[in-house]
Amino acid sequence: MNIKQNEMVRKMARELVKNEVMPFDKEMDQKAEFPWHVMKEIAKYGAFGLTEDPAYGGAGLDSYAETIFTEEMAYGSSSIAITLDAHYLAAHIFAKYASKELKDRLMPDMNSGNCIGCFALTEPSAGSDAAGIKSTAHLEGDEWVINGQKAWITNYSVSGFYLLAVLTDKTKGTRGISVIMVEKGNPGLKFGHKEDKMGIRGSDTGELFMSNCRVPKENLIGELGKGFKYCMEVLDIGRHLIGAMSVGVMRRCMDESVKYANERKAFGQSIGKFEAVSFKIADMKIAIETAEALTEKICYLRENKQPFSVPAACLKAYGGQRAVWSADAAIQIHGGNGYSKEFVPERLLRDAKILEIGEGTTEIQKMIIGNSMLSIK
The missing domain is CATH 2.40.110.10 (Butyryl-CoA Dehydrogenase, subunit A, domain 2)
Incomplete structure (x- = not known):
């Protein structure tokens, strides 16, 4: 892991999210239209080829950079993060198994963002x-x-x-x-x-x-x-990236909750001073730290060519469930405002639900985990 390099990726991603992603997430949700203008801005930062071969225009970074970028995009917009996630999965299969002729023809456009996978x-x-x-x-x-x-x-x-x-x-x-x-x-x-x-x-x-x-x-x-093998390989990566998305969603839930709890007054004080509120925020923080640690463990396993199917299933199951819980808790902290489309939490809850479904449901993840523990084939 190149710590300095990945810190730069996170800083870049946060600036991108702040300036080009978050301002448009509500509009994306309302119109249900693919945000080509946002994707074109993201492409300028090399986001489509983060881990791909520089010979084909990729950035040549590691899986830490990919998960960091995915997490930050999910903080600003789950729509953007899931779009990149799907592209990354196609790119991973293509880069590893496609013929040189196909790579020469398509990978430069894939990595530049001119061709979404x-x-x-x-x-x-x-x-x-x-x-x-x-x-x-x-x-x-x-x-x-x-x-x-x-x-x-x-x-x-x-x-x-x-x-x-x-x-x-x-x-x-x-x-x-x-x-x-x-x-x-x-x-x-x-x-x-x-x-x-x-x-x-x-x-x-x-x-x-x-x-x-x-x-x-x-x-x-x-x-x-060999297609089924390739599919299973890439689903493990997908579960890792969905886990990274869950961290981003949980962080956004926590930040929105902290901001509101400090500003909102009830009974003569900010509502954040009530344990009913502060304990919810504390639980969000615990979930974030836990999921982040598991995300980094999987990055380590991926970089060292070690199996990570079970840890990825654990992250997917835990992260998805806690992201949904965090969004629900954020709504509760916001009270009536949390139920309004004028505030962020209700959109976070609707976006978070897919994290319990996509790349294999929570129940499927538990089957994978349980079968591995019991040596069931």
């Missing part, structure tokens, strides 16, 4: 059960022909390319899943329903349909039949 795993019948995908791909000559549907895909209509998890051999179960890249504009790729979401309303979420979608056989990412 999309990792498409979830389907109507396959969410938490990632092995249940039904989309298929088969070879016809030198082309893959893809058919199927993807649901709840982040960055679904704003991406420049899509990494699709598909069945290339129905007889082999998870060993028959592969990842194939489709570029935007392919006539066989159609955009379906855009989700009208409870929270993270500035992010782009919806359905993809593949109908005889043809791509060159060279668009296979990595090895045939």
Whole structure:
């Protein structure tokens, strides 16, 4: 870990959040529109290629920088943070497994922010059960022909390319899943329903349909039949980043609560002097410190090429639950004002809820943790 470097990343991210992200988060929520103008500003700071190879225009930083940046973005806007999260997942798979030819063609634009990435795993019948995908791909000559549907895909209509998890051999179960890249504009790729979401309303979420979608056989990412392995790898990273988002959300809940508790007067004194309020803020701080420590532990494991599936599941489960609790507590501290859209906490609560669902629900995380403890395969 380069402490000085990561301190610079945090400082840069906080300035960016203050000047370019927070001022627009309420507007994103109200309009439910993808904030292209915000993303273009973020791209100027190299945010899309933080950990990627400098040979392709990336910054070449470590996973600490990636999680710090994600945390800070979530402090200002969960919509922005989840957009970057989805891009990072696609970029991680692409950078590790794509052919040199594909990297040469797409990675410079990915790292500059000119091409937002999309990792498409979830389907109507396959969410938490990632092995249940039904989309298929088969070879016809030198082309893959893809058919199927993807649901709840982040960055679904704003991406420049899509990494699709598909069945290339129905007889082999998870060993028959592969990842194939489709570029935007392919006539066989159609955009379906855009989700009208409870929270993270500035992010782009919806359905993809593949109908005889043809791509060159060279668009296979990595090895045939290894797609499920790649998906599980990147889901661990996704859980780590969702955990980092939860820290950012909790910090925002705490800061909004502290500010309000110091300003609001009741019974002749600021409400922060009442234990009913101060204890809630104390619990927020405890949760932040705990989640931050686990986030850093996972960074250490990632940097040292050690397994981190279980710690990532722990962080995802704990962080998501405490972020929702912190937002609810912030509303309670704000009283009636907390229930108003004029104040931040009600939006924080709606945004935080996805942290208990995306990248595998809290229940799935507990299954992963419990099975690992009990050696259940």
